[in-house]
Structure formats: C-alpha cells, structure tokens
Amino acid sequence: MDAFGHVGDPGPRDGFEGRRGMGAHPGAGPDASDPRGGPERLRFAFHLVDGADEYGLVFSFARLCGAVDGGAEAHQAVWYVADRSAREHGGESWVDQGCVDAVRALVGADRVTDPRVRRALLDALSQGRLPEPDRLLPRAARWREAPLDLDAGDVVLLRGDGHGGLLVEARGEESGFRLRLSPPGDGGHPREHVGAARASTDADPGAASPEAPVLEAASLEAAGVLHFRGRSARVTGRGWHERAFGEDLLPARDGRDASWSRARVRLDNGWELAVHRTGGADAPDGTPAACGATAVLASPDGERVEAPATLRGLRPWTSLTTLNTYPTACDVEVPLLDLRLRTTAWFPRQEAVSVTALSGRLEAHADAEGTMGGRPVRGHGLWEVFPDTRIEDFERHVTRIRAVTRQEIDRLYPAEPDARSLAELAGTEHRPERLDGAVLEDLHASLVGPVRHTTAGLGRSWRSYVSMAAIELFGVDSEPYRPLVAAAELLHTGSLIIDDVEDRSPLRRGRPAAHVVFGEAVAVNAGTAAYFALDRVLNRVLPDDAALRLRVYQVYLRVLRAGHGGQAIDIAGHRAAMDEAVETGDAEALLRRVRSGHWLKTAAPVRGLAEIGALVAGAREEQFRALGEYFDAVGLAYQISDDVMDLRGLTAPAEGGGRSATKHTAEDLRAGKVTMPLAHAVALLPPRRARELWYSVRDGDADEATVAAAAASLEECGAVAACTGEAQGLVERTWKPLRDLVPCTWTSVMMGALGAYAARRERE
Known part of the structure; x- marks a missing residue:
C-alpha cells in the first residue's frame, strides 16, 4: 500500500x-x-x-x-x-x-x-x-x-x-x-x-x-x-x-x-x-x-x-x-x-x-x-x-457443440484411411506393421464407413455437452479433455446403428440407416466397435492415472450394461402390459415398466457421461452422488418430453439455420408404440375410452385421421400435462441439492437451464 x-x-x-x-471534449485525458x-x-x-x-x-x-x-x-x-x-x-x-x-x-x-x-x-x-x-x-x-x-x-x-x-x-x-x-x-x-x-x-x-x-x-x-x-x-x-x-x-x-x-x-x-x-x-x-x-x-x-x-x-x-x-x-x-x-x-x-x-x-x-x-x-x-x-433458443445454443464433436470424431474416424488411427481402432497400435495397405482399406470401409455415415447427420449432441459441462461444473477447465465429446457421441452413435438393425428402421435422421447402406453384419460390427472409442480417448487424456481410468471404465461398463438392458425391454415392447392396463384400469405397473426402459436407454447413459466428467474433475463423493441423481432426472425427463414432442412432431436445429423435422407427428403412436402419454392416459380417460384409443392404434396400421384423433385425446385428457409435470418434478427435486454443492458459474447456470429444457422442450 x-x-x-x-x-x-x-x-x-x-x-x-x-x-x-471526433466528438472529443476538451482535456479528455485520464484525469x-x-x-x-x-x-x-x-x-x-x-x-x-x-x-x-x-x-x-x-x-x-x-x-x-x-x-x-x-x-x-x-x-x-x-x-x-x-x-x-x-x-x-x-x-x-x-x-x-x-x-x-x-x-x-x-x-x-x-x-x-x-x-x-x-x-x-x-x-x-x-x-x-x-x-x-x-x-x-x-x-x-x-x-x-x-x-x-x-x-x-x-x-x-x-x-x-x-x-x-x-x-x-x-x-x-x-x-x-x-x-x-x-x-x-x-x-x-x-x-x-x-x-x-x-x-x-x-x-x-x-x-x-x-x-x-x-x-x-x-x-x-x-x-x-x-x-x-x-x-x-x-x-x-x-x-x-x-x-x-x-x-x-x-x-x-x-x-x-x-x-x-x-x-x-x-x-x-x-x-x-x-x-x-x-x-x-x-x-x-x-x-x-x-x-x-x-x-x-x-x-x-x-x-x-x-x-x-x-x-x-x-x-x-x-x-x-x-x-x-x-x-x-x-x-x-x-x-x-x-x-x-x-x-x-x-x-x-x-x-x-x-x-x-x-x-x-x-x-x-x-x-x-x-x-x-x-x-x-x-x-x-x-x-x-x-x-x-x-x-x-437453448436447444440451438447447446447444438453449437456439434462442430467440436464432429472435429473430434474426425480425429478418431478420419475420412481417409490412416494407418495410426486404424491400428488403434483394431487394437494393434503396439504392432501397426501387422496391417498392410489392403487390410487398412477393408478396416476403413467396414469400421469407419458406417460410423461416419451415421454421424454425418449429427443430432443435438447434447450428450457431448453434458460430458464437458460436468467437468466445468466443478471449476475444472475441460479443454484438455475435449476428445471425450467424441467418445460420448460415438457411444450414442453405436447404439443407434444397432437399434436400427434390430428395429428394422430404414431411416436415421432423415438419411438411409447404416444397415441399409452397408448391410446388417457390417453395421452391427461397426456399431459395436464404436463403443470402444472411450478406450482410445482415455489413453490420450488420462495416460498417467491408472486408478482414475479404472473408475471411469467401471462407470462406462455400467452404462453399456444398462443400455443393453434397455434395448431388451424395448424389443420386448409394452403391448401386453398396455393390454392389461386398459382392461384393469390400473396403469402403475405399466408406468413403472415404461420408466424402466427410458431410464436404462436414456437416463443411465446421460448419468454415466456426467459421472465420468465428475470423476475427471475430482468431485467429492457427495457432489458425485448429487450430480448422478440430477442427470438421472435430466435423462429421464428428456425421454418423457421426447414422448410428448412425438405427438406434436419433433424438430431439431438444422445445419444451415432454421429447423428440420426429425420425426413425423405422432410417429410412435402411429407405430403402436407405448409411450408415457399413452401410459398416463389409462388413469385419466374413462375405461372404455382408454381401451378404444389403445386398440385404435395398437397394431401400427392406423390411418392419419385415427392417429390425429388419438393424439388430440391424449392432449385433452391431461396425459401430456401429466408427463410434463412428472418431468419438471424430477429435475426440480434433484437440481437444488446439486446447485448448493457446486461453484456458481456460467456452467452451473446453464446446467439449471438444461434441466428445464429436458423437462419441457417447447414446440417450435
């Protein structure tokens, strides 16, 4: 002093x-x-x-x-x-x-x-x-x-x-x-x-x-x-x-x-x-x-x-x-x-x-x-x-990470055959000479091609955003861990490629699905291989911390188990449970079943990606638990609101501005798929009307007028409002405990907004 x-x-x-x-007044010096x-x-x-x-x-x-x-x-x-x-x-x-x-x-x-x-x-x-x-x-x-x-x-x-x-x-x-x-x-x-x-x-x-x-x-x-x-x-x-x-x-x-x-x-x-x-x-x-x-x-x-x-x-x-x-x-x-x-x-x-x-x-x-x-x-x-x-538009804002995600994916899955990258992909980085030119070409065509085809139409990439935001949330610079965005997106991409084979879906994000272009065997193999991108990334971002890598692997393997469990429930479907619910008027077992599927397929991966970020950031145990609960809620709320948005037609920010449709209006309803609004409607509609509505779409062959009438009934009976209320309650109950345990930063503000977005994705 x-x-x-x-x-x-x-x-x-x-x-x-x-x-x-121009316009200066006299004596405009610092004093x-x-x-x-x-x-x-x-x-x-x-x-x-x-x-x-x-x-x-x-x-x-x-x-x-x-x-x-x-x-x-x-x-x-x-x-x-x-x-x-x-x-x-x-x-x-x-x-x-x-x-x-x-x-x-x-x-x-x-x-x-x-x-x-x-x-x-x-x-x-x-x-x-x-x-x-x-x-x-x-x-x-x-x-x-x-x-x-x-x-x-x-x-x-x-x-x-x-x-x-x-x-x-x-x-x-x-x-x-x-x-x-x-x-x-x-x-x-x-x-x-x-x-x-x-x-x-x-x-x-x-x-x-x-x-x-x-x-x-x-x-x-x-x-x-x-x-x-x-x-x-x-x-x-x-x-x-x-x-x-x-x-x-x-x-x-x-x-x-x-x-x-x-x-x-x-x-x-x-x-x-x-x-x-x-x-x-x-x-x-x-x-x-x-x-x-x-x-x-x-x-x-x-x-x-x-x-x-x-x-x-x-x-x-x-x-x-x-x-x-x-x-x-x-x-x-x-x-x-x-x-x-x-x-x-x-x-x-x-x-x-x-x-x-x-x-x-x-x-x-x-x-x-x-x-x-x-x-x-x-x-x-x-x-x-x-x-x-x-x-x-919060969704468009989060989608800004898409460019970063694409850059990092390109490093792991380059457009042209690259000996080093393909050796890593095939697990032979310690003996790259084992892969000659012809083998490299085949590996690139069958392992890289389907993945690049699918990621060419990247969606919102909000899971990539979660992987970075979870690090920043604890006051740690996420820049050194930037490659993790690719691992997060490739986990999702691999599951989409395989889901499309199992569901016989011909399209993905408005483009022919990978199995349509490359064949089912190639698609399944490439989709499965994409799950191992995290292994390649961790060797780069955590090369000297074996204990931390082990904890990350444990979380990630739990995510993979949950995802396969969720797909098993998805393949089995909920039609029999819905049949029973409309006959008895009791929707509780059905709602638990639908929530379980949503949690395993969507919430568990989102939670896992956030937990990996928290581990990298060195979060304390109570912070780790609160973060897991919050992103559990965010993932489940997102899938519930996804079911709601299906009734209205789902859109996403387009590459060149504006928005593009990613689903037709009531696409799931048209396919006879049981979603959260349908499950909530069982207790909200008169029993006879609930049965009529369900059986009008159950077999997946309803015409446009029937589907539109069913969607309108779900709005009018309060099923959509029930879904929105459930989703909002999930994030509100879990946000405050986390908010009070992390530093107040721009990232924490945006994490609060993310929960609100997941619960209520307003129609554009």
Whole structure:
C-alpha cells in the first residue's frame, strides 16, 4: 500500500492528452471527467516481457451512473493475463452490488433470451451467488477525478504518480500485478483508435456512427511485477490506454445484434493500427465473412489516418465453457495504405467470462505479420471478439457443440484411411506393421464407413455437452479433455446403428440407416466397435492415472450394461402390459415398466457421461452422488418430453439455420408404440375410452385421421400435462441439492437451464 499513499496533483499530463478525435471534449485525458455523465470505462492493454518470457495483460475499470433504481452507481474491475510460453490464460473480475443489481434488472426485463436460461440466471442471482469468475468487492468502490484516484474496493487501485504517470495495483485471490505506467520514453506520439460505437456499418463501411461514444487513447510504457498461477515475474513492456464515455457496459437485450470485433496492432515500422467492425460477425460455426470495417492508423510521427478496411475472421475455436465460437485470427486489408496483415492469437483459449457480458468475449494477445507498401511488417497486438451472446433458443445454443464433436470424431474416424488411427481402432497400435495397405482399406470401409455415415447427420449432441459441462461444473477447465465429446457421441452413435438393425428402421435422421447402406453384419460390427472409442480417448487424456481410468471404465461398463438392458425391454415392447392396463384400469405397473426402459436407454447413459466428467474433475463423493441423481432426472425427463414432442412432431436445429423435422407427428403412436402419454392416459380417460384409443392404434396400421384423433385425446385428457409435470418434478427435486454443492458459474447456470429444457422442450 505504501506506493498508493496520498498524492497531490499529478501535474502536466502531456503523455496522456492524446489527439482529440471526433466528438472529443476538451482535456479528455485520464484525469478528465465526462461532462455528460453516463457510462465510463478505463481500459489498459500491455505486451510484457521478463527475459524470454512473454505475457499479455488487459485490465479495466468501469462505472455506470444510475444503473439501478435510486441512481446508484455500478462498478467493475477486471483483469486477464496470458502466459505465452505456458499457454495459460486467467484473471479475475470484481463487481459491486450495484453491478449485480444492474445485471439482475437487465435479465429480468429481457424478453429475447430463452426463458429457461433467463430463469436459471435469475435463480443464481437471487441466491446471492455471483457466477464465477466474478467476485463481489469487499468494500464500496471509489472513483474520483482531478486528480484521478480509483479504488475498487481495495482490490484494484489506480492513482497518478505525480510525474505524469500512473501507479496501479491489483490484489486478487489468485493473481495480481503492481505496475508503474508512464508516457513513452522514445518520444512516441499518443495514438487514437476507433471506439465501439464509432465503427463502420454494413451500409456505409468507414462511416462513423452518429451515436459514437467519446473515446481517447494513448500509448504507455509499463514496469513492475506480475503474479500469475503461483509465479511472479518482473516485467517491462508497452501498451495503450483508452477511456470511453457513453459505451454500453452491459450487452443489449432488445433483439439487436451487439456483436463486434477489433484488432489493435503496434507494427515494427512504427505504425499503430486499430480496425473495428460491428455486427456482420462470422457465422456461429466460425465460418469467416469478409466485412466492411473502419481502420484508424497513426504514423510514427503521429499523423492520423482513417480509412475503410476489410476484416475477415479465421481459425474458429469453440469455448467449452460458453459454447461461443470465436475466430482466433483475422486478415485485415487497408487498400489506401497498401496494408495486408494477418493477426493470430498466441493460443485460442483467451476467453474472458463475466456475468456483465452475459457469457464471454475473446481478448486474445496476438502476433501480426504482413506487408505495408510492399514491405514486410511484424508486430504485437490484441484481437478482440464480442459475439452475439443472445441465447434465444437453448436447444440451438447447446447444438453449437456439434462442430467440436464432429472435429473430434474426425480425429478418431478420419475420412481417409490412416494407418495410426486404424491400428488403434483394431487394437494393434503396439504392432501397426501387422496391417498392410489392403487390410487398412477393408478396416476403413467396414469400421469407419458406417460410423461416419451415421454421424454425418449429427443430432443435438447434447450428450457431448453434458460430458464437458460436468467437468466445468466443478471449476475444472475441460479443454484438455475435449476428445471425450467424441467418445460420448460415438457411444450414442453405436447404439443407434444397432437399434436400427434390430428395429428394422430404414431411416436415421432423415438419411438411409447404416444397415441399409452397408448391410446388417457390417453395421452391427461397426456399431459395436464404436463403443470402444472411450478406450482410445482415455489413453490420450488420462495416460498417467491408472486408478482414475479404472473408475471411469467401471462407470462406462455400467452404462453399456444398462443400455443393453434397455434395448431388451424395448424389443420386448409394452403391448401386453398396455393390454392389461386398459382392461384393469390400473396403469402403475405399466408406468413403472415404461420408466424402466427410458431410464436404462436414456437416463443411465446421460448419468454415466456426467459421472465420468465428475470423476475427471475430482468431485467429492457427495457432489458425485448429487450430480448422478440430477442427470438421472435430466435423462429421464428428456425421454418423457421426447414422448410428448412425438405427438406434436419433433424438430431439431438444422445445419444451415432454421429447423428440420426429425420425426413425423405422432410417429410412435402411429407405430403402436407405448409411450408415457399413452401410459398416463389409462388413469385419466374413462375405461372404455382408454381401451378404444389403445386398440385404435395398437397394431401400427392406423390411418392419419385415427392417429390425429388419438393424439388430440391424449392432449385433452391431461396425459401430456401429466408427463410434463412428472418431468419438471424430477429435475426440480434433484437440481437444488446439486446447485448448493457446486461453484456458481456460467456452467452451473446453464446446467439449471438444461434441466428445464429436458423437462419441457417447447414446440417450435
């Protein structure tokens, strides 16, 4: 604290004054206040070195006046560190109660976000728990001007040093820093760059927004100490500071696309560059789109140039924490200056997660390389992406993991014969020379072909999501275990391939079933072989922990046993039990039987995948039990709601947007299959009507009118409502015990929403 004793007027601020941009008010340096009031943000970004080690640091302070009823202010202090050599990224976010109240008010008034997600987030906030990594400041924040004096609850302090520079200290629970910031000592000129709302529009690239925030920026040098992941580094470096007024501090929730991206680079020829675009972001799957943008450049002698530019995102990476997909590189072109530049993140995982973003954003320290005026240039910078964080449809949101799942499946089941992969698949990785070219071709055709055919039409991939979310739920980074998503999906795929043979189903997900294309013998063999994908994956993600692998195998083998038991019940069917139920009017035995089948085929695998994630994360025994009970309920609720959705026609998010049908309306009813609505109807309909309804569809040859009438009767008698009530009760009873045992994080919020989705998958 001694470095933060009271200081007087810091004196001249020549190094901070900057060049005033469009709409800037006089004296908009770091010590000036915005005469208009409103949102305000101070932000700093640095490239730091300690010998050969490189670090990136971004930190900011924000306040929002009158954020909540009564005019109270909201404050946030946040920092993130990137360690290049260790490829590690992390930080802390600290907010005050005013910020929490502002987020709660925003979420409460939100009518765009899926209600299941909105309710889950409000539930977390109402419990007085703030989703990590956000933490509540221990004391009130103080923000004073002239001279600048910021105190974020004694966690972060920023003051003038009396000599034209700044002193900043962050004292977090897991990281921090202590830096002296000063104007460049090389006579460099302060730089200005584009602010968030001053970016180009699709209609007029290069045009500034009429509602632009006032923004000033300046170059700075830094020296001090950085603490991160148990290590301390004495660092020096260079970066920039910006101060923005009028910029939205919380994302819009009025249906607008609030996404934006920005690259800011310092080149080795002395030029500085900032390129910004709003909207027009890359597709959710990361497909790049070249979009009009605004570029602001500063020459070595301080001349400012603003010009139209194009910006294209590249190398998409999907966060397993938020399921946001970010381009981790970008190509920038500024024709006016003959500038072509590629900026590439040091490593993909540089996501900053905060409740104030209602998800996350990419703040990636990056290298740049390209040409300017035909000459090679290099540099360092920051590549930022704020995606469209609206979750209007929870199911579509979860389906974002499908791209990750497909990538991981491709690694295990490549499109072309690969000797190493096929040796693993055939269990000969210790003697790969035993497989010659012709054998490899046969293995690929018979073991890989049917699986790739089936996974070409991936469904929702929500089981893959569960496998990763169960790790994240306990505060553990799931990134090192990414291959597990393939094992989860291949378990499901193998069972589908075999089920289609046993059920004589000609179609799967709108495509010919694998046995139709490859033959029954090949399909059964390939489907069975897919069950062993987990063995290949565990050798990669848990190579040195035999005890943990054993526990995972035990859970997985239990899942396989349950799945085969469920299929046995499915093959036997429930017709005889339904016959007896409608004759006696007693549905209890029938309901138990149908629930048993659903539990064995759907709930047990979902529970097992979640338990594997919990084992990997090192969950305590009471956490492990609570998680198992919850995902038991989620799996059973999902299958019950699947039965309900069958009556209405089942759809799923389509690859190119929109939705596509995966089942015809009342397909199970048409086939004479006993589902939960039929079983519940026995006790809800008059006995005679229950018998008539059942026998009208029992033999699987009813016409459209008969099936439609039966479906309507199930809705009208309350059978559908009974199913929905049962499913909701299952997840509600088991969620609270788990919620109270795990950290409050973005993942735990989404797990609450997952249960609500499983119980009530609303008709699209």
